[in-house]
Amino acid sequence: MARLSQRGSVPPFHVMELLAAATRRAATHGDAIMLCVGQPSTPAPEPVRRRVAEAVQTQTLGYTEAKGILELRTTIADHYDRTYGVQVDPEQVVISSGSSGGFSTLLMAAFDAGATIAMTRPGYPAYRNTVHALGMNVLDLECGAAQRFQPSVEQLERLDVKPDGLIIASPANPTGTIIDPAELAAIARWCEANDVLLLSDEIYHGIGFGRPTATAWQTSREAVVLGSVSKFHSMTGWRLGWNLVPEHLVRRVELLQGNLAICAPAVSQVGAVAAFTSEAESELKGHVERYARNRQVVLDRLPEIGVTSFAPPDGAFYAYCDISHLTDDSQQWTLDILDRIGVALAPGIDFDPVDGHRFMRLSFCGSTDDLHVAFDRLAAAV
Ligand SMILES: Cc1ncc(COP(=O)(O)O)c(C=O)c1O
Incomplete structure (x- = not known):
């Protein structure tokens, strides 16, 4: 064998x-x-189902461009403007098969095998496992209940090894805790200053219970932001997510996505446009x-x-x-x-x-x- x-x-x-x-x-x-x-x-949501029913009857729904249809990339860019006051160039929005698809493409585009990626423990298991599967090393940031299961700049400063990348998630899985905007900004600045690529998982944004949430792009355009319609938009099985990608990485992500997946599902891309309507x-x-x-x-x-x-x-x-x-x-x-x-x-x-x-x-x-x-x-x- x-x-x-x-x-x-x-x-x-x-x-x-x-x-x-x-x-x-x-x-x-x-x-x-x-x-x-x-x-x-x-x-x-109902408008998504209506939009898709119509598209299935009237559109070819073939392959799209690797980064995704412009209508959806523009819709997502507008969403950042409306929600966080952040201007996003639709050329830096890359649509993926769930944020999961975007995550593995991004890891491949940004890091070689042997790279060290820091992440919280506890944390989302697929991150740890995907990093390992790609021949990279996980650097655990032990984060207990006393620090609300989230990392801090102080903790990053104390690391013996400087990682190549840092994954944070806010709100997080499995804990639901949020990194306060000031701390998130400080983490993003620390990553920039130390040449650490920040991957900010923001896929649970929209589901919050009073505490403010910020996006990493309010502080640093060198970070990658991961978004998804899976959770707030109630669309897990549609497999539709996106990355906001720093300028120097866009072409690499696009090339890998074109080779690995061709594009995210066309029908979900068309439907997702309607997920951002006020209805x-x-x-x-x-x-x-x-x-x-x-x-x-x-x-x-x-x-x-x-x-x-x-x-x-x-x-x-x-x-x-x-x-x-x-x-x-x-x-x-x-x-x-x-x-x-x-x-x-x-x-x-x-x-x-x-x-x-x-x-x-x-x-x-x-x-x-x-x-x-x-x-x-x-x-x-x-
Ligand atoms: C923290 C976190 N990140 C990413 C994902 C992947 O989500 P999706 O690929 O559906 O966008 C999940 C799924 O549960 C998650 O909990």
């Missing part, structure tokens, strides 16, 4: 195992409540109001299962909870809880290979009623 590459041996996304078990449970018992997945339970945005703000109500239920009811140590989420739809009073094996605990009471939660080891064994992530983007039922069952079970 031919020898296989190291690249393919990335760790699994453990929550997928939970999801498969929860789906089986739903089929056999009909009572599963999914608090393990990070995706809205709602479809794409779509008012529908989407209704979802955020539900997330805010759900967040309050989570904050009120977590103490019923003895969870008192967690950083209240500022955005996104997750709570990352210390469950060390309940287990030191989060993977087994989440499987047992699913088996006993039909509530699916994500084990912390997905997000933190070192300390995640004593954490779980709860996702509150579903219905408020389901959340209450899940807490009734959890409180009785533990």
Whole structure:
């Protein structure tokens, strides 16, 4: 048998195992409540669905230019102007297959194998795994609840090794915490001063509960900003994201994207234009109001299962909870809880290979009623 590459041996996304078990449970018992997945339970906004229905009838929807259709790139550039007062040249907007597609293309365009990329622990597992798969090294920034799971310039200053790149996410997965605008600006300036390429994951922007969010491009055009219609726009399966790319990197990203993916899905590009209309945005703000109500239920009811140590989420739809009073094996605990009471939660080891064994992530983007039922069952079970 031919020898296989190291690249393919990335760790699994453990929550997928939970999801498969929860789906089986739903089929056999009909009572599963999914608090393990990070995706809205709602479809794409109505204007998107209308636009796509019409486009499917009237347009060819073939390959687009590698960077994406100009109409969408201009729409996204306008969105930055309206939301943050930042003028963006549509030529620096590159549309990708989800922010995930943009992330791997960007890594390849900017770094060689052997590069060192810093990221928070806990953090989004695909970042760690993709960096490893591309032969790069991960530099962990250990960020505990006391620092609201987010890095600071002070922490970067203390590093023995200066990384080639730094990934931050605000609001973050799995914690929902936000980096305050002043700290984000300081991080962006530190990256510029130290020749570190900043990758600012802003895909949960729009889902916030009062704390202000800033974009890295308000401070530094040398940073890369990652955006997506997956979360706020409730369009995970449409696989549509974008990067704001520094001028010197645009052509490289474009060339790689053209070779690796040709372009992002044309039908999703056409639909996404309608996701930024005021009609779509008012529908989407209704979802955020539900997330805010759900967040309050989570904050009120977590103490019923003895969870008192967690950083209240500022955005996104997750709570990352210390469950060390309940287990030191989060993977087994989440499987047992699913088996006993039909509530699916994500084990912390997905997000933190070192300390995640004593954490779980709860996702509150579903219905408020389901959340209450899940807490009734959890409180009785533990
Ligand atoms: C922090 C973070 N970044 C990126 C992604 C990837 O999102 P997508 O590829 O759907 O844009 C996710 C998905 O859950 C995420 O949580």
